[in-house]
Amino acid sequence: xxxxxxxxxxxxxxxxxxxxxxGGLVPPDSKVLLIYGGGSAExxxxxxxxxRALADFHVVEFxxxxxxxxxxxxxxxxxxxxxxxxxxxxxVGGGSVIDATKFIxxxxxxxxxxxxxxxxxxxxxxxxLPFGTILTLPATGSEMNSGxxxxxxxxxxxxxxLSPHCYPLFSVLDPTVTYTLPPxxxxxxxxxxxxxVIEQYLTYPVGARVQDGFAESLMRILIDLGPIALxxxxxxxxxxxxxxxxxxxxxxxIGAGVPHDWASHMIAHEITALNDTDHARTLAVVLPALLDDxxxxxxxxxxxxxxxxxxxxxxxxxxxxxAVINATRNFFETLGIKTRLSDYGIYGEGIxxxxxxxxxxxxTELGEHRALTPADARRILERxx
Ligand code: NZQ
Ligand code: ZN
Numbered sequence: 001x002x003x004x005x006x007x008x009x010x011x012x013x014x015x016x017x018x019x020x021x022x023g024g025l026v027p028p029d030s031k032v033l034l035i036y037g038g039g040s041a042e043x044x045x046x047x048x049x050x051x052r053a054l055a056d057f058h059v060v061e062f063x064x065x066x067x068x069x070x071x072x073x074x075x076x077x078x079x080x081x082x083x084x085x086x087x088x089x090x091x092v093g094g095g096s097v098i099d100a101t102k103f104i105x106x107x108x109x110x111x112x113x114x115x116x117x118x119x120x121x122x123x124x125x126x127x128x129l130p131f132g133t134i135l136t137l138p139a140t141g142s143e144m145n146s147g148x149x150x151x152x153x154x155x156x157x158x159x160x161x162l163s164p165h166c167y168p169l170f171s172v173l174d175p176t177v178t179y180t181l182p183p184x185x186x187x188x189x190x191x192x193x194x195x196x197v198i199e200q201y202l203t204y205p206v207g208a209r210v211q212d213g214f215a216e217s218l219m220r221i222l223i224d225l226g227p228i229a230l231x232x233x234x235x236x237x238x239x240x241x242x243x244x245x246x247x248x249x250x251x252x253x254i255g256a257g258v259p260h261d262w263a264s265h266m267i268a269h270e271i272t273a274l275n276d277t278d279h280a281r282t283l284a285v286v287l288p289a290l291l292d293d294x295x296x297x298x299x300x301x302x303x304x305x306x307x308x309x310x311x312x313x314x315x316x317x318x319x320x321x322x323a324v325i326n327a328t329r330n331f332f333e334t335l336g337i338k339t340r341l342s343d344y345g346i347y348g349e350g351i352x353x354x355x356x357x358x359x360x361x362x363x364t365e366l367g368e369h370r371a372l373t374p375a376d377a378r379r380i381l382e383r384x385x
Contacts, residue, residue, distance in 0.1 A: 094135070189246060219309045
């Protein structure tokens with residue numbers, strides 16, 4: 001196992017009815033900007049629960065954060081913060097609203113060009129406004145990590161940043177608010193969390209028994225419960241387990257002391273930047289093709305994944321690897337997620353666009369060995385057609 005430092009400052013408040021406690025979590029006397037998305041939180045009543053819980057605070061509202069949140073919209077919130085003297089942010093929504101809130105928190109305290117926060121991958125962030133989150137869509141893990149992904153429409157760029165200043169102070173996770181998710185978003189959440197585990201697990205062995213064991217359990221839970229959540233959307237136990245799994249998939253725990261890949265994510269972000277396809281769907285396209293292409297460097301972990309997660313045994317090593325890549329693809333398809341680039345209207349010209357964007361964004365040394373170049377990405381995307 002590699003040396004590591006693991007610290008996660010986010011307080012998790014988990015369970016039914018706990019949104020009512022948010023007034024006690026926000027620092028006293030804060031002027032709060034309540035940030036939300038395109039209206040689901042209003043429709044489902046979550047926003048009213050939050051408004052009631054914050055009755056004693058000075059609250060200003062900022063709605064309209066898009067899925068795959070836009071830089072320009074977030075910058076409007078930065079203006080409101082300056083005008084209103086806001087000193088605390090509260091995100092109510094999924095990964096997009098939480099990511100936008102992280103960017104807004106960092107951009108408020110950053111002087112100069114705010115897009116630098118993305119191009120420097122967060123290195124220029126020296127401080128951020130404090131913020132909390134009320135999670136409504138389990139998927140990204142953004143509620144307990146320090147990362148965010150922002151889209152700059154004019155630049156055609158979707159870039160991630162990380163900063164130790166961007167952990168939420170607290171996140172409230174009430175599984176009952178996920179009952180209203182449409183099947184497409186339930187499936188997206190399960191697939192995204194699954195790929196988060198894979199990105200930190202399916203690299204090469206470093207003798208990290210705890211991290212591997214945790215990762216394998218999280219994947220088995222997603223495989224078991226994903227389809228059940230689609231069938232029985234108001235089963236509390238199922239939704240609670242999925243919600244906590246998605247958080248643990250990307251809160252630093254399973255990623256401590258092990259190599260990381262993230263090539264599927266970086267390639268997939270360029271697909272979203274191109275045509276706004278849902279994040280999880282782009283991952284379901286890239287991952288099976290990448291595993292197939294990288295079966296050499298990933299051989300040992302692919303075999304471990306086949307045995308411990310999917311119970312695949314017997315046959316040659318090559319046959320087991322084929323079987324586990326098929327099982328992974330079928331899992332996404334069973335959730336209702338298409339796994340071919342052509343399913344999303346992308347062909348040869350689109351592939352060239354994605355490869356050029358990777359080059360332009362400096363994504364030229366991807367993967368756990370930093371060995372994947374844009375030319376390798378082209379080959380992977382061709383396999384994904
Ligand atoms: O916008 P509203 O009206 O709120 O509707 C949302 C949105 O349309 C809706 N929704 C959310 N909660 C709901 C609900 N509808 C009914 N009931 C509820 N309880 O769902 C739609 C999708 O929401 P979004 O926040 O976009 O989805 P998700 O949580 O999957 O977030 C995706 C974003 O996160 C980034 C992705 O790139 C993408 O931009 N990621 C962030 C990461 C991180 N911060 O660590 C890591 C991930 O790999 C990912 O890249
Ligand atoms: Zn993801």
